[in-house]
Amino acid sequence: MKYAIEVRGLVKSFGEVRALDGADLGAAPGTVLGLLGPNGAGKTTAVRVLSTLSVPDAGTARVLGLDVVRDAAKVRERLGLTGQYAGIDTGLSGAQNLVLIARLLGASRSQAKTRAHELIERFDLAHAADRAAGGYSGGMRRRLDLAASIVRRPDVLVLDEPTTGLDPNSRTGLWEVVRELVAEGTTVLLTTQYLEEADQLADSIAVIDSGRVIASGTPSQLKQAVGGLVLRMRPAVPEALGRLAELANWSVGAAPRIEGDEVAVPVAHPGEATAVMARVVQAGTDLAAFGLHEPTLDEVFLTLTGHGAEQKEEVAA
Amino acid sequence: MTTTTTWTTTRGPLAQAASMTARSLASIRHQPAQLVDYLMIPMMILLSITFFMGGQMMGSWQAFLDYAGPTLIAMGLFFAIVSTGLGLFADIKTGVFDRLTAMPVSRFALLAGRVAADMIKHLWALLIVGGVAFAIGYRADGGVLGVAGAAAAVLLFLFASSWSMALVGLTAKSEEQIQTWMVSLLMPLAYTSTMFVEIETLPEPVQWWARVNPLTALADTMRVLLAGETPGGEALALLGWCAAILAVFVPLSLRAYRRKLTS
Numbered sequence: 001m002k003y004a005i006e007v008r009g010l011v012k013s014f015g016e017v018r019a020l021d022g023a024d025l026g027a028a029p030g031t032v033l034g035l036l037g038p039n040g041a042g043k044t045t046a047v048r049v050l051s052t053l054s055v056p057d058a059g060t061a062r063v064l065g066l067d068v069v070r071d072a073a074k075v076r077e078r079l080g081l082t083g084q085y086a087g088i089d090t091g092l093s094g095a096q097n098l099v100l101i102a103r104l105l106g107a108s109r110s111q112a113k114t115r116a117h118e119l120i121e122r123f124d125l126a127h128a129a130d131r132a133a134g135g136y137s138g139g140m141r142r143r144l145d146l147a148a149s150i151v152r153r154p155d156v157l158v159l160d161e162p163t164t165g166l167d168p169n170s171r172t173g174l175w176e177v178v179r180e181l182v183a184e185g186t187t188v189l190l191t192t193q194y195l196e197e198a199d200q201l202a203d204s205i206a207v208i209d210s211g212r213v214i215a216s217g218t219p220s221q222l223k224q225a226v227g228g229l230v231l232r233m234r235p236a237v238p239e240a241l242g243r244l245a246e247l248a249n250w251s252v253g254a255a256p257r258i259e260g261d262e263v264a265v266p267v268a269h270p271g272e273a274t275a276v277m278a279r280v281v282q283a284g285t286d287l288a289a290f291g292l293h294e295p296t297l298d299e300v301f302l303t304l305t306g307h308g309a310e311q312k313e314e315v316a317a
Numbered sequence: 318m319t320t321t322t323t324w325t326t327t328r329g330p331l332a333q334a335a336s337m338t339a340r341s342l343a344s345i346r347h348q349p350a351q352l353v354d355y356l357m358i359p360m361m362i363l364l365s366i367t368f369f370m371g372g373q374m375m376g377s378w379q380a381f382l383d384y385a386g387p388t389l390i391a392m393g394l395f396f397a398i399v400s401t402g403l404g405l406f407a408d409i410k411t412g413v414f415d416r417l418t419a420m421p422v423s424r425f426a427l428l429a430g431r432v433a434a435d436m437i438k439h440l441w442a443l444l445i446v447g448g449v450a451f452a453i454g455y456r457a458d459g460g461v462l463g464v465a466g467a468a469a470a471v472l473l474f475l476f477a478s479s480w481s482m483a484l485v486g487l488t489a490k491s492e493e494q495i496q497t498w499m500v501s502l503l504m505p506l507a508y509t510s511t512m513f514v515e516i517e518t519l520p521e522p523v524q525w526w527a528r529v530n531p532l533t534a535l536a537d538t539m540r541v542l543l544a545g546e547t548p549g550g551e552a553l554a555l556l557g558w559c560a561a562i563l564a565v566f567v568p569l570s571l572r573a574y575r576r577k578l579t580s
Contacts (some may be wrong), residue, residue, distance in 0.1 A: 053579055081415070083416065087412040090339065092344065096343055100336060
């Protein structure tokens with residue numbers, strides 16, 4: 001089996017709206033596929049189809065080689081879902097939520113309690129295990145939700161915008177857990193609106209817009225295509241702009257641009273930025289400000305949709 | 318890293334339904350005030366109609382309580398079946414059912430768990446409100462056996478009719494819509510039966526309907542049992558109605574569930 005998740009020509013309409021319009025996706029076993037796109041791009045629809053909650057109008061979706069429509073029951077045995085709206089019961093405690101899931105999946109009372117306890121510990125919820133989940137913070141809810149989707153360890157885990165609305169600490173914590181699961185062999189499909197998140201977690205990224213995959217590849221391929229990291233420097237005196245651009249050019253060979261009162265230097269990784277900075281400091285050029293910037297999703301989209309087909313071919317893996 | 322516990326057992330739909338029932342009742346532990354909520358509708362209907370209208374209808378409220386007390390309780394509980402619809406609606410809205418539907422869990426168990434939990438709430442309300450009726454002076458000629466029989470008849474009917482509310486909860490667009498169903502369907506159904514009026518007092522065109530109304534079958538069966546008599550045709554009519562309601566609404570609810578959550 002080449003792909004643990006395989007989607008071909010998937011179409012799904014809601015009335016006049018084509019939520020998915022011929023989407024293709026593939027994730028090799030044990031890898032993370034990031035589905036990157038803005039609101040309304042079709043991410044959640046793809047998640048619902050893969051987790052057997054929605055039947056596509058056309059195309060096929062396979063999870064571990066099983067068709068999500070014909071073999072829906074078998075897919076449910078091996079897939080875990082964390083939806084965008086936390087699927088936890090706010091009237092139950094965190095521990096009760098996990099026990100319920102375990103019991104529904106066939107665990108005995110004591111097995112269910114043991115497993116719930118393990119997950120509560122692992123997801124750092126011990127202090128709130130017996131409190132009603134309705135009172136949990138956003139980060140705690142997300143952790144409980146993720147714990148609930150791995151009660152019986154799934155072979156494929158689908159996460160729909162798992163960190164939207166979370167503070168940076170909770171976000172990093174959740175990323176750690178996802179990495180651990182992948183290390184244990186789980187294949188993950190993750191939707192996100194954040195390029196950084198896809199970059200951090202995904203082995204491959206598919207950029208989705210209006211129900212179609214408009215670009216796909218590894219994070220570095222994608223970042224190269226959209227410009228990747230940019231080092232921005234503002235000299236203390238405007239006259240030094242030209243000299244600064246020359247220094248940056250000399251260092252890495254990438255083409256720096258002068259934008260307003262700044263020099264923008266595309267770099268492949270933070271190490272290159274450090275090298276450029278070292279040149280600038282050595283040359284004795286005073287800087288008023290500098291910073292390293294990730295391209296935002298907006299910039300990715302502008303680049304990908306603004307350049308047409310050529311750009312798409314370049315990015316295709 | 319923790320060790321991953323795995324188990325290979327599976328449990329049948331009934332065991333899964335029992336887990337769902339326990340889940341629906343577990344929230345009581347965090348919000349015990351719910352226990353009072355379940356009583357309010359039947360309690361208020363019994364007390365207000367008995368005390369404020371009973372005297373006018375039958376000369377004294379005591380006489381009215383003897384005639385209509387048990388059926389008023391049944392009517393109050395009948396209005397409470399709307400909770401099955403509201404509960405399912407909430408489960409779908411919050412996303413809880415998305416997760417459960419993506420799991421290898423019987424769809425019947427998810428719905429039956431809710432209905433069963435509501436039945437336990439109805440039983441609780443029946444015990445308390447029935448106790449109140451006893452406290453203010455209601456006595457049945459049929460004794461304990463008659464009361465138990467009448468209670469069983471009520472619970473059977475509530476069980477069947479709860480499935481109609483399951484369908485409403487799965488197809489409604491909003492909570493308000495579910496409440497509207499209660500007012501526009503359950504109330505007329507109750508008022509055109511022998512729940513607390515005699516058939517002869519109803520307008521002529523309504524009388525034929527009152528005779529076949531399932532709630533008339535329930536009221537008549539309860540009266541026969543409470544009087545200590547042997548039930549006959551009215552009990553058969555009640556059983557027939559319950560079977561018919563289940564035969565229609567269980568499959569319709571399951572179909573509505575599939576359409577709502579996997580379409």
